[in-house]
Amino acid sequence: MATSIFGCSSQADEQVGPADRENRVTPSGPLPAWITKDERAMQHSLSLRDDERPGRAPSNGYRVPAEYEPVSAVLITWRDYTDVLGQVAVASAAAGADVFTVAGPSSIRGVPANRYRRLNYSSNSAWSRDYGPVGIDDASHTLGIVDTRYNGYASRPADDAMPCKLAGTLDAPCYTTNLVLDGGNYMTDGRGNVFLTNIVYEWNARWSHEAVDDALKRYLGAKTIHALDFAADAEGGPADGTGHIDMFAKLVGECKVIVAQTSDEPYKSATDKAAAYFRDLACGDGQYQVTRVKGWVSEGTWYTYTNSLIVNDTVIVPFYDDTDKNEEARRAYASAMPRHRVVGINSESTIHSGGSIHCLTHEIPAIR
Secondary structure (H helix, E strand, O other): OOOOOOOOOOOOOOOOOHHHHHOOOOOOOOOOOOOOHHHHHHHHOOOOOOOOOOOOOOOOOEEOOOOOOOEEEEEEEEOEOHHHHHHHHHHHHHOOOEEEEEOOOOOOOOOOHHHEEEEOOOOOOOOHHHHOOOOEEOOOOEEOEEEEEOOOOOOOHHHHOHHHHHHHHOOOOEEEEEEEOOHHHOEEOOOOEEEEEOHHHHHOOOOOHHHHHHHHHHHHOOOEEEEEOOOEOOOOOEOOOOOOHHHOEEEEEOOEEEEEEOOOOOHHHHHHHHHHHHHOOEEOOEEOEEEEEEOEEEOOEEEOOOOOEEEOOEEEEEEOOOHHHHHHHHHHHHHHOOOOEEEEEEOHHHHOOOOOOOOOEEEEEOOO
16 A cells, blocks of 8 residues: 555646546656546456455554654655655754655755655655555554555555555554555544545445444544545546545644635535534534635646645645735634744645645654
8 A cells, every 4th residue: 555644747738627637647747646547447457355465453552643743754755846845855854854755866955964864665656645654652652654555556556565665664563454545535633533534435445334444443543533525526536636635624733623715616515514514523622723724726726725744843835826825825824823834835836636745745753
């Protein structure tokens, strides 16, 4: 697979949706965050066997921290969008995190040498979120990586193999499961509340809903699973190409969430429903504080500001070519995260492929 839990190129020049754009991706070009039509055909030709990857689950002390908890390092894959990745690396290092780069350059300007580590792994795509690492064992105070199956396991085998390779490098256990799960469709508060979209049940159609939930609980420490609706196109597939929760929602603190807001369907219905869900959801002695941030559709591309990365006291937010909307997003994050520095990085080059800052990165939690 690709990820664990820790989970986007060509600009459209006409009115097209993800289903049309995916047919325009060639093998020689950057792979999008979504699985293309040809890749799905390859996937369907394989029979996924649950006895192929037997593995033990983590101990009861294993926990996946919330993304707003302390971060020791940020993982990126130096394959495409290197202008964006370079800026992410600099901002991450400035926020006190090491930078782990898969097949990266010998150095990155602005990243101190003592904070930089090049990993000599092979890869298929730049989407580190979907095949990156996650989690710590609170009982032993050690890192542990869960290796779920990447949704693109058939066509992106190098990406799918990344978690256990990283575990070997970091001298951490690698817990393998046949649960299909992209990291972009996983969000947790670090206390057992797990948020994702119900596309996870489609990815694991060979299993019952109960079996999927059981795997989330056994491997990822989930106690309560909140499955939200994704924005579906006319055929019932994800309108943004992925169906990942990070394309419309972001936990940014204890009982705080940022949710996209738009007048464009089908995203309007899905995001309004998600915002209402969080407002009604008990958290501590109250409910979630919900901050809305603008999202929109242009030439078939869903633009979202929720695809951000939190690195200690900094939040790195995707910006686009619309300065007014960028400023609105900056104010929204500053309001929801007043103790954090907001860094905007132009991600116009990545969003047309179904992802942005969050999709291109994976935080490695700090051991406390």
